Amino acid sequence: xxxxxxxxxxxxxxxxxxxxxxxxxxxxxxxxxxxxxxxxxxxxxxxxxxxxxxxxxxxxxxxxxxxxxxxxxxxxxxxxxxxxxxxxxxxxxxxxxxxxxxxxxxxxxxxxxxxxxxxxxxxxxxxxxxxxxxxxxxxxxxxxxxxxxxxxxxxxxxxxxxxxxxxxxxxxxxxxxxxxxxxxxxxxxxxxxxxxxxxxxxxxxxxxxxxxxxxxxxxxxxxxxxxxxxxxxxxxxxxxxxxxxxxxxxxxxxxxxxxxxxxxxxxxxxxxxxxxxxxxxxxxxxxxxxxxxxxxxxxxxxxxxxxxxxxxxxxxxxxxxxxxxxxxxxxxxxxxxxxxxxxxxxxxxxxxxxxxxxxxxxxxxxxxxxxxxxxxxxxxxxxxxxxxxxxxxxxxxxxxxxxxxxxxxxxxxxxxxxxxxxxxxxxxxxxxxxxxxxx
Ligand SMILES: Cc1ncc(COP(=O)(O)O)c(C=O)c1O
Numbered sequence: 001x002x003x004x005x006x007x008x009x010x011x012x013x014x015x016x017x018x019x020x021x022x023x024x025x026x027x028x029x030x031x032x033x034x035x036x037x038x039x040x041x042x043x044x045x046x047x048x049x050x051x052x053x054x055x056x057x058x059x060x061x062x063x064x065x066x067x068x069x070x071x072x073x074x075x076x077x078x079x080x081x082x083x084x085x086x087x088x089x090x091x092x093x094x095x096x097x098x099x100x101x102x103x104x105x106x107x108x109x110x111x112x113x114x115x116x117x118x119x120x121x122x123x124x125x126x127x128x129x130x131x132x133x134x135x136x137x138x139x140x141x142x143x144x145x146x147x148x149x150x151x152x153x154x155x156x157x158x159x160x161x162x163x164x165x166x167x168x169x170x171x172x173x174x175x176x177x178x179x180x181x182x183x184x185x186x187x188x189x190x191x192x193x194x195x196x197x198x199x200x201x202x203x204x205x206x207x208x209x210x211x212x213x214x215x216x217x218x219x220x221x222x223x224x225x226x227x228x229x230x231x232x233x234x235x236x237x238x239x240x241x242x243x244x245x246x247x248x249x250x251x252x253x254x255x256x257x258x259x260x261x262x263x264x265x266x267x268x269x270x271x272x273x274x275x276x277x278x279x280x281x282x283x284x285x286x287x288x289x290x291x292x293x294x295x296x297x298x299x300x301x302x303x304x305x306x307x308x309x310x311x312x313x314x315x316x317x318x319x320x321x322x323x324x325x326x327x328x329x330x331x332x333x334x335x336x337x338x339x340x341x342x343x344x345x346x347x348x349x350x351x352x353x354x355x356x357x358x359x360x361x362x363x364x365x366x367x368x369x370x371x372x373x374x375x376x377x378x379x380x381x382x383x384x385x386x387x388x389x390x391x392x393x394x395x396x397x398x399x400x401x402x403x404x405x406x407x408x409x410x411x412x413x414x415x416x417x418x419x420x421x422x423x424x425x426x427x428x429x430x431x432x433x434x435x436x437x438x439x
Contacts, residue, residue, distance in 0.1 A: 057289065062289030191369075215250050226259075347374050357431035386412050
């Protein structure tokens with residue numbers, strides 16, 4: 001590397017362009033960046049004072065709105081009390097209290113353990129390693145994981161392997177391990193896909209007849225596959241699928257990194273099924289969207305399979321910032337906010353408001369497959385190319401940005417997943433802008 005140039009650029013975006021490599025970004029296309037300087041409630045403001053409605057909760061993390069004083073206070077108090085200590089061989093009140101409260105929220109007190117990490121990918125990576133090693137510890141190693149087609153579970157190598165059928169990771173094919181991608185019968189408003197569900201469950205049953213003995217686990221994004229295109233499946237399909245794996249004694253992982261903390265209308269998505277997963281991955285909204293933190297909740301049966309007299313059976317996984325006390329304090333304050341703001345009631349209100357708009361959009365000739373669950377609304381742009389880098393969604397997002405609405409389409413899939421503090425008027429504004437841009 002050479003030393004720095006004496007003529008450094010002065011604007012924020014120019015300085016960024018000279019120094020930063022952004023995630024999921026093709027820098028060669030030279031697309032403009034939004035220089036964001038402030039955020040309050042559901043609104044982001046750029047350096048020129050222009051405002052944007054954050055209709056995607058800043059990559060699905062923000063729950064209660066930006067700039068919440070309750071979260072700021074909790075973070076500040078915790079930094080001064082205990083900022084950090086390594087979590088191997090030490091413990092602290094925020095981590096223990098958060099574990100207690102999450103287990104209580106999940107209805108798992110006394111039945112499961114909380115393993116901490118930093119982000120959604122590591123929550124998944126931990127779950128995959130736990131499921132894998134539990135077979136090793138039992139003396140009957142298994143390596144093969146079943147996933148749902150089109151799944152996305154994060155960007156570490158294990159998480160990419162779980163999501164390899166999404167097509168996001170073709171460049172890494174040589175690094176990834178083998179998985180089996182199961183069919184997923186998609187549903188949308190007015191299309192229950194009963195036939196598709198029956199066919200998918202039959203196909204999966206046939207696979208289990210021959211492969212059950214070699215499967216180490218099943219991983220699913222319950223009810224909504226997020227980054228793969230906000231693809232919905234029914235609670236009935238999910239319950240039936242997971243029941244088949246449970247019958248075979250194969251651990252089931254629910255990746256609730258996106259769906260957790262009320263997004264689908266219940267506090268956790270699995271609460272809309274008949275099924276209690278063996279492992280649950282949580283991140284994104286866990287701190288209300290202000291600090292990186294993740295947990296993997298594991299059943300006591302899995303935890304017990306790691307017990308022994310020497311280290312060889314222990315879970316060899318951990319991160320420098322595991323269970324960071326400040327992030328845990330933010331998460332505890334976020335749980336308080338869920339209660340004081342009645343967050344699930346807010347999601348129900350957002351759902352009613354978005355339902356009215358989607359009903360109107362459903363008959364629009366340029367829109368198809370409208371879908372809505374909890375506080376997540378989505379539709380496809382009819383007759384346009386799909387795929388992450390397809391242009392139609394991006395063009396719409398650019399036009400909306402001009403009108404102060406921030407969206408980040410997935411190819412030709414337009415979705416809205418706003419923070420729970422958003423008002424009905426703000427939702428109206430976003431949908432009216434969408435309609436005017438679509439024409
Ligand atoms: C379902 C799901 N799992 C895992 C991840 C990865 O989370 P992170 O980006 O925090 O690593 C994501 C991110 O979008 C996700 O939607």
